[in-house]
Every structure is written in structure tokens, then in C-alpha cells.
Amino acid sequence: MKEVEVKNIIIGKQFEENDNYREIIKIAKIKEIKINEVEAGRKINIEKNIYFDILWPNSENKINSNVINNNSLVCKLNYKDFSILFTGDIEEIAERAILSFYEKDSNILKSKVIKVPHHGSKTSSSKEFLSKVNPQIALIGVRKK
Numbered sequence: 001m002k003e004v005e006v007k008n009i010i011i012g013k014q015f016e017e018n019d020n021y022r023e024i025i026k027i028a029k030i031k032e033i034k035i036n037e038v039e040a041g042r043k044i045n046i047e048k049n050i051y052f053d054i055l056w057p058n059s060e061n062k063i064n065s066n067v068i069n070n071n072s073l074v075c076k077l078n079y080k081d082f083s084i085l086f087t088g089d090i091e092e093i094a095e096r097a098i099l100s101f102y103e104k105d106s107n108i109l110k111s112k113v114i115k116v117p118h119h120g121s122k123t124s125s126s127k128e129f130l131s132k133v134n135p136q137i138a139l140i141g142v143r144k145k
Helices: 019-030 093-100 105-107 125-133
Strands: 010-013 034-038 043-047 050-056 074-079 082-086 111-114 138-139
Touching: 010 019, 010 111, 019 034, 050 093, 050 105, 093 105, 093 125, 105 125
Parallel strands: 010 034, 082 111, 111 138
Antiparallel strands: 043 050, 050 074, 074 082
């Protein structure tokens, strides 16, 4: 945000603040960037046929373990018959909560591509969660050491 023009920020509902969050808010206020705090149930239209379903976090199902990671933003980008599930840094406890929350509509999780939760950590990507998403492609965000 310091170097790139940003018009809007979509951020998951925060249940605990940290230095990164406070810095984002500070810069957004200085640069007069609109902040849109979202949680489960919201739909964000980008343009015709392109939208995000916000799946998590959920104020009614807040996870108290590792609050920042397990309540991170989980959203599904939809474009016609293509979809990507962005999972943030959720761990298995959040995966189970999401599976339970969408038990009656588990197809909402099904996506062609998944950004693997928590960088592929052993604390996430349970078999049950991955089987509900049933992706054709899985992407893991890592960096070279």
C-alpha cells in the first residue's frame, strides 16, 4: 500500500489486533483507502460473472485457539464454472468449524483450485477438508530460504 495504488481493502473481521493490522489501518486512513471488513455470508461482486463468497471468519463461531490464523479470511473466487478457494492461515480446527458450518451446503467449498491452508503446514489440510473442496490444482505459498 505504500508503493502501489490501492482503492479498496477487503479484510476479514478481526477478533484480535496485531502490529500488521494496525499498520494497514494507519496507512489506509492516511491514504483515504476504503476498508471493507467482511465475514461469512457476504458476497463481493467484482464485475459481471466474477464475485467472492466470503466463507470465514464468522462472529458466531469465533475460534479462540490461535485467533489470528484460525479466524483468517477464507473466500472463494467464482467466475462462471471456475473457482479458487483462498484459505488464509487456517488450521485443522478452523477447517472442521468451516465443514460444520457448511454441512448442509458443502458444495460451496468445492473448487477447481485451492490455495493450501497455512502454507501446507502439518496443522492444516485435513483429508476431510480437502475431499470436500476436491480441487484439481493445489497451490502452496512458500518462500526460498
